[in-house]
Amino acid sequence: xxxxxxxxxxxxxxxxxxxxxxxxxxxxxxxxxxxxxxxxxxxxxxxxxxxxxxxxxxxxxxxxxxxxxxxxxxxxxxxxxxxxxxxxxxxxxxxxxxxxxxxxxxxxx
Amino acid sequence: xxxxxxxxxxxxxxxxxxxxxxxxxxxxxxxxxxxxxxxxxxxxxxxxxxxxxxxxxxxxxxxxxxxxxxxxxxxxxxxxxxxxxxxxxxxxxxxxxxxxxxxxxxxxxxxxxxxxxxxxxx
Numbered sequence: 650x651x652x653x654x655x656x657x658x659x660x661x662x663x664x665x666x667x668x669x670x671x672x673x674x675x676x677x678x679x680x681x682x683x684x685x686x687x688x689x690x691x692x693x694x695x696x697x698x699x700x701x702x703x704x705x706x707x708x709x710x711x712x713x714x715x716x717x718x719x720x721x722x723x724x725x726x727x728x729x730x731x732x733x734x735x736x737x738x739x740x741x742x743x744x745x746x747x748x749x750x751x752x753x754x755x756x757x758x
Numbered sequence: 759x760x761x762x763x764x765x766x767x768x769x770x771x772x773x774x775x776x777x778x779x780x781x782x783x784x785x786x787x788x789x790x791x792x793x794x795x796x797x798x799x800x801x802x803x804x805x806x807x808x809x810x811x812x813x814x815x816x817x818x819x820x821x822x823x824x825x826x827x828x829x830x831x832x833x834x835x836x837x838x839x840x841x842x843x844x845x846x847x848x849x850x851x852x853x854x855x856x857x858x859x860x861x862x863x864x865x866x867x868x869x870x871x872x873x874x875x876x877x878x879x880x
Contacts (some may be wrong), residue, residue: 680863685804691854694867698864737805738862739863746818746821
């Protein structure tokens with residue numbers, strides 16, 4: 650079965666750039682999106698269709714997807730960006746199912 | 759304003775059937791590529807997609823849970839119901855409903871409910 654793999658944790662200093670990866674076989678052939686989830690809250694969509702930002706999401710959030718890896722990049726990371734991040738893709742091979750990665754805890758030190 | 763809200767029991771016993779309702783408002787459900795999904799998250803763990811239904815009644819289920827799940831919607835498209843049979847303590851989780859939208863091979867969840875915690879225990 651198809652899987653999306655994320656690192657369990659990523660650390661970044663305030664003001665620096667954070668990169669969170671999501672790996673899957675030929676993931677670049679699919680569209681990836683990303684969600685931010687803070688403790689006790691529902692997930693929030695921050696990137697869709699690989700690199701598009703929904704209205705209201707700061708420009709410091711960006712995305713890319715190529716080969717086997719999708720990447721969420723947060724430029725000028727702020728303390729408020731500390732959260733869990735999940736990647737998601739649409740798997741056309743499994744009866745139109747949805748796949749989530751295992752999540753990455755972003756710590757802003 | 760798009761809103762989704764989950765409702766259902768907070769506690770179910772092992773082997774019982776769980777029935778959750780998602781009440782939606784504020785968006786046009788007539789678009790065939792707009793629908794509602796159910797997603798769950800065990801405490802401290804990752805998100806897990808369960809099922810979705812589009813306005814044209816197209817449905818899809820998680821392969822691993824398909825035999826236990828049923829998703830349906832009322833004719834007004836205001837309520838989406840998920841049933842999960844034979845509940846087990848490992849099914850303890852926060853259950854979310856979310857709007858699914860997109861096109862082609864790109865679908866994503868742009869609005870989420872607040873979630874409802876369901877505990878399975880005797």
